[in-house]
Amino acid sequence: xxxxxxxxxxxxxxxxxxxxxxxxxxxxxxxxxxxxxxxxxxxxxxxxxxxxxxxxxxxxxxxxxxxxxxxxxxxxxxxxxxxxxxxxxxxxxxxxxxxxxxxxxxxxxxxxxxxxxxxxxxxxxxxxxxxxxxxxxxxxxxxxxxxxxxxxxxxxxxxxxxxxxxxxxxxxxxxxxxxxxxxxxxxxxxxxxxxxxxxxxxxxxxxxxxxxxxxxxxxxxxxxxxxxxxxxxxxxxxxxxxxxxxxxxxxxxxxxxxxxxxxxxxxxxxxxxxxxxxxxxxxxxxxxxxxxxxxxxxxxxxxxxxxxxxxxxxxxxxxxxxxxxxxxxxxxxxxxxxxxxxxxxxxxxxxxxxxxxxxxxxxxxxxxxxxxxxxxxxxxxxxxxxxxxxxxxxxxxxxxxxxxxxxxxxxxxxxxxxxxxxxxxxxxxxx
Numbered sequence: 001x002x003x004x005x006x007x008x009x010x011x012x013x014x015x016x017x018x019x020x021x022x023x024x025x026x027x028x029x030x031x032x033x034x035x036x037x038x039x040x041x042x043x044x045x046x047x048x049x050x051x052x053x054x055x056x057x058x059x060x061x062x063x064x065x066x067x068x069x070x071x072x073x074x075x076x077x078x079x080x081x082x083x084x085x086x087x088x089x090x091x092x093x094x095x096x097x098x099x100x101x102x103x104x105x106x107x108x109x110x111x112x113x114x115x116x117x118x119x120x121x122x123x124x125x126x127x128x129x130x131x132x133x134x135x136x137x138x139x140x141x142x143x144x145x146x147x148x149x150x151x152x153x154x155x156x157x158x159x160x161x162x163x164x165x166x167x168x169x170x171x172x173x174x175x176x177x178x179x180x181x182x183x184x185x186x187x188x189x190x191x192x193x194x195x196x197x198x199x200x201x202x203x204x205x206x207x208x209x210x211x212x213x214x215x216x217x218x219x220x221x222x223x224x225x226x227x228x229x230x231x232x233x234x235x236x237x238x239x240x241x242x243x244x245x246x247x248x249x250x251x252x253x254x255x256x257x258x259x260x261x262x263x264x265x266x267x268x269x270x271x272x273x274x275x276x277x278x279x280x281x282x283x284x285x286x287x288x289x290x291x292x293x294x295x296x297x298x299x300x301x302x303x304x305x306x307x308x309x310x311x312x313x314x315x316x317x318x319x320x321x322x323x324x325x326x327x328x329x330x331x332x333x334x335x336x337x338x339x340x341x342x343x344x345x346x347x348x349x350x351x352x353x354x355x356x357x358x359x360x361x362x363x364x365x366x367x368x369x370x371x372x373x374x375x376x377x378x379x380x381x382x383x384x385x386x387x388x389x390x391x392x393x394x395x396x397x398x399x400x401x402x403x404x405x406x407x408x409x410x411x412x413x414x415x416x417x418x419x420x421x422x423x424x425x426x427x428x429x430x431x
Contacts, residue, residue, distance in 0.1 A: 033349050035067045036126070042070040043342040048088065049099035049329070050081030056362035064349050071342055086112035089334065096337040097347065100147035100330045102138050103399045117146035118335035118344075125344050131353045132368045135391035136327045146332055148351060149368035151360055153328035154381060155208040157194065157314050158274050158282040158289065162307035171380075174318045182254040185280050192256045195273065196283030197266035198414065205260055206246055206413035207406050208283045212324035213316040214242040214405060215390040215397070228401040236426030239405055243412045243419045245316060250413065257414070267291060275299035277307060283314060286328070289377065290364035312380040323384040325391045328365060404429050 047057070054075045061073040076095070078084050085098060089112045100117065104110035120127055121144060129137065129148070136149050159171055167188055172178040182193035196205025218224045218238055227235035250257070263269045266284065271292050274282040276299075289311050296302050313321035331350075337343050349355065353369045360367035361375055372382030392402075407429035411417030417425070 033067065033352065035345070036348075037068070037341060037345055039068055040070060041068070041342070043068075043072070043339045045071065045073045045097065045339055045343055045346060046076055046095045047073065047097040047099075047331075048076045048078050048081075048085070048095040050078060051075075052077055056359045059362055060350055060355060060359055063355070064346055067349070068342070068345070071346070073346065082110070086110065089113065089116045094334055094336060096339050096343040097331055097333055100332040102147070102327055102330065102393060105138060105140065105146070113332065114146050116334050116336060117332040118340075119144040119146070120148050120333065120347070121145035126348050127351045128348075129351070131351065131356070131370065133325060133370055135389065135394050136325055136368055137393070138327070138330075139393060147330035148332075148347075149327040149330050150350065150356060151328035151363065151365040152368040153286040153326045154324050154366060155212060155285050155314070156283075156311050156381070158284060158292070159310050159312050160274070160277065160280050160307055161309060163190075163277075163280045171312055172315050174315050174320055176318055178315050179252045179254065181280075182252070186253065190278065190280060192259045192279055194254050194281045194283060195260050195263070195279050196255070197263050197270050198257060198260040199264070200266075201406050201410035203266045203285050203287075204406070204410055204413070205255065205283045206409045208285060209249065209314050210242050210246045210316060210409055211402075211405070212313070212322040212390060213245055214239060214409075215324060215392065215395055216317070216322050216388075217241050218397070219390055219395050222396075225396050225401075228404075229396070229398045231400060231404060231427035233424075233427045235401075236408070236423035239408055239426065240419065240423055242405075243409060243422055246409055246413055247419065249316065268295065271295045272299050274309070275302040277301055277305055281314075286311070286366050286378075293364055310380060311377050313384065320388055321384060323381045323389045325389055327368065327393065403431060 057075055064073065065071060078088055081099070086109070088094060089098065094116070098113070100113050104113045121129070127148070132149060133152070136152055138145065138147060140146065164171060167185065169181055169184055172181045185193040196208060197203065198205045201207065218228065224235070224238045228238060249255070263273055267288055268291065270282060270284050270288055272295060273279065275295070292309070296306070313323055315321035331347065333340070333343050333347060350359070353371060356369050357367045357371070357374050366372070366378045366381070367375065372378050404426050408417070408422035408426060411422050411425075412419055
């Protein structure tokens, strides 16, 4: 009788799972993921991107296989990804899911990355878009959604919490507090209260520090954004407040530029220098933060004397710190995929608070979900009020305009340009 009951129960379970395929898929985070396809179906899903390895995603493959054991999911790295993705998508062995970026939208060289993308805003797909912060979702002219964030990024500073505790200081929340904390650390013998990469303009200490402040000065000013995006020379005046602020920041003695110039790159060298343990604050991006965990074991200083550290926004205003919220890596589904149903099913599984948070924590990046409290590393950003959360996606600044800003602030920060020279050069800086 027990055997008969178990057999009957197994048959009913199989029928129930198969029947799911006839229902409209429901977002995974609403009631837990429920398969909507035949769980015994055989499929092969190829996901491509530029990462050399993607263990965090492969962990998601394993969890998805608990529902679909015969679905083979593979991540493939494409060399020179940004330039090659169009060719790959137009080829005979096109991927089912691929990495995409907001900055590719509207640019002719990357047209294929948008043209091949399925509209992920289609309600029939059952994606839980509500679990993602709306301000980092790409706004398109026609209302379609060609890509969806799976990681997000921001700018801020790594904070050595042990040093703050040892010296009886609190992590600053306003610009005045920042200068007071830097002064207090200098008086206690710390020559470099804040450090950061300064050898090149890309993700330099200057950009990381002042770009959120700049976004605040132009947010909501459509005329300013229009002129900045058009590289109108007169738009240089819009960056004056930011240039004056970065100069004030340097003059207030928060940074030792000579010491910063010794850091060779803005990733591993920044991390290893911070792990020496004598730097209270290190300006960097979330991308840099993602590499910290793996490099703890590569730092003899950190191994000998480990310490607690977290990532916090840099307060450049007396109003408080700004959280510059940016998408990092986004996924698109190839609408021409021969495995379209299963590709959509995997994305429906992945786009939930649970899976996105898990994958972000494994990767060391910030999650795109609304709840940042799950990860202590980034929890400080979750405490920023909505009025001080800024999104380039919403503001509408183009990559070309941001490049001009970066060049100007780098020139002023390194002393190779005056503020007036940097303003006058806006629109003319070449890549």
